[in-house]
Amino acid sequence: MRGMRSLRGTSKAVSIFRPARLSSLRSIFTGCRAVMLLRFGGPEVLELRENVPVPNLNPNEVLVRAKAVSIRAGYGRSVFQPHLPIIIGRDVSGEVAAVGNSVKSFRVGQEVFGALHPTALRGTYTDYGVLSEEELTEKPASVSHVEASAIPFAALTAWRALKSNARILEGQRVLVFGGGGAVGFAAIQIAVASGCHVTASCVGQTRDRILAAGAEQAVDYTTEDIEMVVKGKFDAVLDTIGRPETERIGINFLRKGGNYMTLQGEAASLTDRYGFVIGLPLATSLLAKKKIQYQYSHGIDYWWSYMRADPEGLAEIQRLVGAGKLKIPVEKTFPITEVVAAHEAKEKKEIPGKVVLEL
Known part of the structure; x- marks a missing residue:
C-alpha cells in the first residue's frame, strides 16, 4: 500500500496511466486499420479493414506506427496467391511503437523509415507495420514522413x-x-x-x-x-x-x-x-x-536486379537523404481511406510521379 501511495503521489507516474495512453496501447494490441488485397485484379480489389490483428514481435523486429506509405503495384501471384488476403505495401515512414527483445538500434518514439523485402507477406499499408531491424534506419530530421516514405524501396x-x-x-x-x-x-x-x-x-x-x-x-x-x-x-x-x-x-x-x-x-x-x-x-x-x-x-x-533489405545500403541512403543528395519528389498524397482512388489514378496514369498515402 505504501508503494501505491508513493506512485499516486508522483505526477510523472500518474501521467503514464492517462486514459489516452491506455487507449493507444489497446489499439496496438487489439488491432488496427490495414489495406487488404483480397484477390488479384484492379484497384477495386483493395479493401480498408478495421481491427486487423497486430502480430507479436519476433526478437529482431520493430513495430512502426506509420505516418506515410508510398504506393506501388506489382505483386507476384505465385508467391502471394496461397496467402490471400494480405496487407500490401513496402515503404514506410513513422515512429517506433515497440521493439523486439534483441533490437539495439532503435528506441520507442524514434522517427524511422525503411522498406520491406519484396516477398514479405504483411505489408506497410497499415497503422502499425512490422519490419526487421535491418529493414529500418533513422529518418533524417530534414525530410518529412511523406518525403521519406517515397524513398527506401x-x-x-x-x-x-x-x-x-x-x-x-x-x-x-x-x-x-x-x-x-x-x-x-x-x-x-x-x-x-x-x-x-x-x-x-x-x-x-x-x-x-x-x-x-x-x-x-x-x-x-x-x-x-x-x-x-x-x-x-x-x-x-x-x-x-x-x-x-x-x-x-x-x-x-x-x-x-x-x-x-x-x-x-x-x-x-x-x-x-x-x-x-x-x-x-x-x-x-x-x-x-x-x-x-x-x-x-x-x-x-x-x-x-531486385530490391533486397541491405543495412549497408540503407545506411548510405539515409546519409545521402540527410545531406540533401537523394530525394524522390512526391506528386500527390491521399489519405489511407482513399487508397482505391489513389491506385486508380496511378493505373490510369493521371498522376505521373510518386503517390503517398498518409495515415
Missing part, C-alpha cells in the same frame, strides 16, 4: 543494382534508362554521389529535374534517338524499362567488362505463369543463358 533497388551488382566507382560512366521514374531517379543521384558521369533517358517533363540532380545528359526518348545523340561507351547500364529495344541498345553501349542490369527480369513472370516448380528453373536457365551469351558476344556481365 526505390533507392534500395537502385543501390543494389549499382553498388552490389555493378560496383560502380568514381569516374565511371553510367547510363540509366527511365531516369524519370522513382528507381531511375534514385539511381542517377546515387551514381552522381559516387562521382560517376551519368546519362539518362527520360520524357520531356522530367528532363530538367534529371539535369538538376546531376546527370550530364538527359535524352528525351519521345523526340530523340539515343543511339544518335549519346556518344562513347559506359561502365554500367541500368534498364528500368526492360524492353527488347532498350536491352539491345544498352548492351551495345557497354564497354568490355561493363554491367547491364534490368529490373524486368523474367523470374516473377515465369513463376506466375508456370508456378515455382517449373517457372523458377526456367527463369534460372534463361538468366544463365543470357549471362553466357553476352559474356561471349560482348564481354559484359548481365544481371536481373
